[in-house]
Amino acid sequence: MQLDISRLRGVRWPQEDNPKERLMLDPLPQDEQNRMMMQPMLRTGPGFWLTVVILGSIVLFGLFGAWLYMVRWGMGVAGIRRPVFWGLFIASFVFWIGISHSGTMISAILRVLNAEIRRPMTRAAELMTTFALACGGLYPLIHLGRVWVMYFMIPAPNQRGLWQNFQSPLMWDLLAITTYLIGSTIYVFLPMIPDLAMARDHTTGWRHVLYKLLSLGWRGLEYEWHYLRSALKICAFAILPIAFSVHTIVSWDFAMSSHVGWHSSILGPYFVIGAIYSGAAAVITVLLIVRGSMKLGYFLRPEHFDFLAKLVLVFSFAWTYFYFNDYLVEWYGGDWVGRALLTFQARGPVAPLWYAMLFFNIVVPWSTLWNKRIRRSPVLLILITVGINIGMFLERYIIVTGFLRRNNMPFDWGVYNPRPVELSIAASTFALFALLYVVISRIIPLIPVWEVIEGQLSHSRRRLGKVMVTSVAEWD
Amino acid sequence: MSETQSNSHRWTMVIDLDRCTGCQACVVACHAENNVPVVGSVEVTMSRSQHWLRIERYWEGEYPDIQARFIPVLCQQCQRAPCEPVCPVFATYHSDAENLNIQAYNRCVGTRYCANNCPYLARMFNWFNPYFPEPLNQQLNPDVTVRSRGVMEKCTFCVQRINKAEDLASAEARPMRDGDVAPACAESCPAGAIIFGDLHDPNGRVAKLALDRRGVVLLEDLGTEPSVLYLKGGASHAA
C-alpha cells in the first residue's frame, strides 16, 4: 500500500521558486543587455533637465552661495562658538565620508569573496563612493576660518620652506581621503573600461569622442583582459584596508583629542562599522531610486535588495554592539565629566535627537529587516534605509556637537544651535550628491554588463535529488 | 636676537587665588595690551566672548553662606601642550627660544582643532573681523598684531614684553633680572595676585612661590605640565 505523503497534514513541500526571478538565471543576449543599459543613459527628457536645473540651483545658492556669504563675513555667521568649535559642518563631513564606504563594501568585499550577487550593483555603488567623497571633501574647506590660505595645508615645496604637521590627524585626513578618492576612482574606472568601449561602439558625436578617450583604446584582447583583471584583483584587495583606514582616521580627529567622550580607543572600529552601516543603507536607497527612474528592473531585482537588506541588518547588530561598548564603558568607569556628559545626552537639549537616533538605528532595522517581504518591498526599504541614515546623521551630530558642550571646566560648558548658513550648506550637499549622480547616470553606463554576462555564463541549473538547484561554475 | 640668549627660561605665572578679588582689571589690561577686540553683547550671549584671560566665577555654599570663588584662567603655556600636535599647519608650536607655546597668526588656517583640544578652553577664535570703534583704534599696541577673522588667538604671556625685556638686558649686557618682565595682567592686578617670572631664576619670586604648599595646578591629571601655578587654600577659601 502506497502512502500518499502529500496528503499528510502538516507537510508542506517546498515551493520551487521561479528561477527566472534571479538575474543570473535569466540570461539575455549581450546586445540586448547593452541596449537596456544604453537606452536610459541616452534618454535626457524634460524630467531629467528639470531635475538638473532644480538641483543645480539648490547647489549654486544653498551651498556655494551660503558658503561665499560665510567666507565674506566670517565664521561667526554660523552657529559654532566656544566651546563647540566644530558644529554641523564637521558632523556632515563625517556623515559623507561614512556614506563613501558604501561602494567599497559592496564592490570590494563582495568581489574579494567572489559573491555573485554583487554583479549588477558594483558600479552604481562605487560611484556613490566617489561622489560622497567629493561632497564630504568640501567640508574640510568649508569649515576653515581662512579658506583662502588653505594651500598652507598642501605638502608642496614653497618659498617659506614650511611643511605641514604630519602628527596632526587633520593631515592624516588629507592623505587618507586623497588616497581613497584616487584609489576608488581607479577602482571604479577599471571595470568600466569594457563598458565604455561598448558605449563607444554605439554612439556618435560628442559621446563617441568622450567614450573613445575614456575607453583608452580597449579592444578586449587577451592580454588587455589579463592585465585588467589582475589590476582589479589587486585594487579590490588594496582598497579594503584603505577604506577601513579612512574612516578610522576620520574618527581619530576625535579620538586623538583628550576631550571627554571623544578620547576612546573604540572610536576607530566604531566609526568604520557606522560608515559601513550607513553606506550599505544608502546603497539600497540610491539603487532603488536608480532602478525606478532608469527602468533597470532587469538588472536590479528584489533578490539584490533582499541581500543588501540582510547585510544592513547584520551591520545594525555590529553597530549596536560597538555603540553599547562605548556607552557602557563611559557609564560604568568614566569620571565625573563623562557621567555629566551621559546625563546631558539623555536629558539635555539633544536628548530627543539621541532617542531618535536609537530608534532609527536599532528599533527600525531590528523590527523590520528580518522579514523577507519587507526586505523585498521597495517602498518600505526606502523608508527604512532613509531612516537609518537619519539616525546615523544624528549620531554624528551628537558626537561632534553634543559632546563638545561638556568639558573639564564647568564654567565653560556650552550650548550649540546650528544657524541657517550651516543648515543650508548641509542640506544642499545632498542636492550636490544627487546632482552629480543624476548627471553621471547619463554619461556612464551604470551596470557592468560584461560582469553580469560573465556571471550568467557561470550559472546553470542541475538536478540534485528531487530538486533543481542552481550551480555556479568557478572560472579561475 | 633670542638665539644669543640662553633659552633655559621657564616663564611661569603664579596666581594667588587667596588674593584675587575678581575685579577683572587683569582682563581689561590684557585687552588693552594685546589688541583683543570687544565682541559686543550679542556675541557674548552666543558664548563667543573673547578674553585671553578670563575670571571664572564659581558659587559655593547655600544662602546665606554663599561664597564666590574666582579663578583667572588663561593659556597655561603647557610644556606638553595638547593643542600643538593637532594643528595641521604648525600654526601653534613650542618655541625653543622662549620655551612658550606660540600662536602664529599668519599661519593659522582656522581649523579650530587646537581649541577643541585645549582642556582649559583657553583659546579664542576670531569669528568676525575685529572692530575697534573710534577712538579705540588709536589705543592699539603697535607691538602686537591685530588678528583678522578666521584666526585663533590666546594668551602669549605677553611675549612682546618678554622680547623687549630680553632685548634691553642684552643691550645693557646683563642677564635678565626678576621683575624685568611683567605681563599686562600682572602689572595691573591691584591685589598683587599675579606674579610672573622665570622658574629657573633661583632668586626670583616665582621659584620661591613654587615651593609654597598651597600650590596647585589646573587639571593636573591630564599631564599637560602647565606653566601657571595657582596658590589656593588660605584663609578666604575653605580647605
Next chain:
Amino acid sequence: MSGRMTLMGLYTDVALTAEALDKLRLLGLREEDMNLMMGVPYTEKMLGRARIWERAPWATILGALAGLGAALALTAGTQLLYPIRVGGRSLFTIPPSLVVIFELTMLGLILGTFLNMLWKDGFPSTRPQYYDHLINHGRIALLCTFDMRYEPDVRRAMMDAGAERVEEPKRRPL
C-alpha cells in the same frame, strides 16, 4: 612575393573558438600569430591557450616602495628640513608616522598597479586598430596573421570551426 596577411573570424561561442584555434595550430600557426578579442573575459584555459604571465606584481611593489619613500620624506624629511617641536614630543615620532606611511604606501600601490596596466596595454591609444563592434555583443573575434600563401587553408579551417563570418579586417579608428 609572399607577405603576411591578417584574417578575422567571428565566433558566437567559446567552444567553437577553441576548436578554431586547434585547427589553426594544426596548420602551423604560432600562438603569437593568433589573437582573440572578446567582450567577456573567457579564461585562457577555456580557449586552450597557454601563456606565462609575470610571476610577481613588480609594478605594485615598486609603487608601494615609492609611496613609502614619499611618506618617510614627509614625516621625517620635512622635520629635518625645518624642525618644529610640538606637544613636548621629539621631532621624529613613530606612531603618527605609521599612519602616513600606511596611507601613502597604499596610494603608491594602487597607482603603480594602475599605471602598469596602462603601460602594458599601451593605453591610451587612439590609433586605428583591427576591431569589430560585435565583440561587445557576445562574439569572439579571432585574428590570425600568416603567410599569404596559406590563405585558402586558413579560411577553410576558420569556417569549418563554425565562424559566423571570416573577413580581411581593415584598421579603422575606434
